[in-house]
Amino acid sequence: MTTHPIDLAGPHAAIAEILARWARNAQTEAERATDAADAKRYRAEAERFRKALYQWSSGARVQLAPGDGYLIPSASRGAVHLTTLHSCSCEAGSNGLRCWHRPIVEAIVEAADDWEPAAESQPLGDRLAAARRAYWR
Numbered sequence: 433m434t435t436h437p438i439d440l441a442g443p444h445a446a447i448a449e450i451l452a453r454w455a456r457n458a459q460t461e462a463e464r465a466t467d468a469a470d471a472k473r474y475r476a477e478a479e480r481f482r483k484a485l486y487q488w489s490s491g492a493r494v495q496l497a498p499g500d501g502y503l504i505p506s507a508s509r510g511a512v513h514l515t516t517l518h519s520c521s522c523e524a525g526s527n528g529l530r531c532w533h534r535p536i537v538e539a540i541v542e543a544a545d546d547w548e549p550a551a552e553s554q555p556l557g558d559r560l561a562a563a564r565r566a567y568w569r
């Protein structure tokens with residue numbers, strides 16, 4: 433079994449830090465944008481990252497779904513959504529919109545890349561598998 437310094441802080445903290453960084457970056461882009469449509473898009477993205485961070489920090493935890501994807505509890509309706517890097521079964525996701533569930537999955541994958549630097553050159557399926565191994569070990 434391998435060990436890594438990030439384990440000392442815990443993957444939950446690492447994922448929260450990634451979501452916080454993405455929220456700050458999107459907010460900064462919104463403030464810098466000269467085009468109103470761009471500013472609106474970045475503000476919405478920042479809001480999604482903040483919501484993901486809030487839910488994650490409030491204890492929302494994902495579970496592996498058999499096959500592909502992650503199960504993430506809904507914040508409001510007692511439902512559970514199936515979320516991957518590219519899709520989500522929630523209302524927004526079903527309508528082709530980005531929701532706050534997907535950034536959580538993206539942050540898990542990003543954190544796993546930090547734990548296993550060599551993983552970046554691997555196919556996405558392998559990276560997702562590595563993310564799962566890193567998160568659930």
Ligand SMILES: [Zn+2]
Nearest residue numbers: 520522531533
């Ligand atoms: Zn969703």
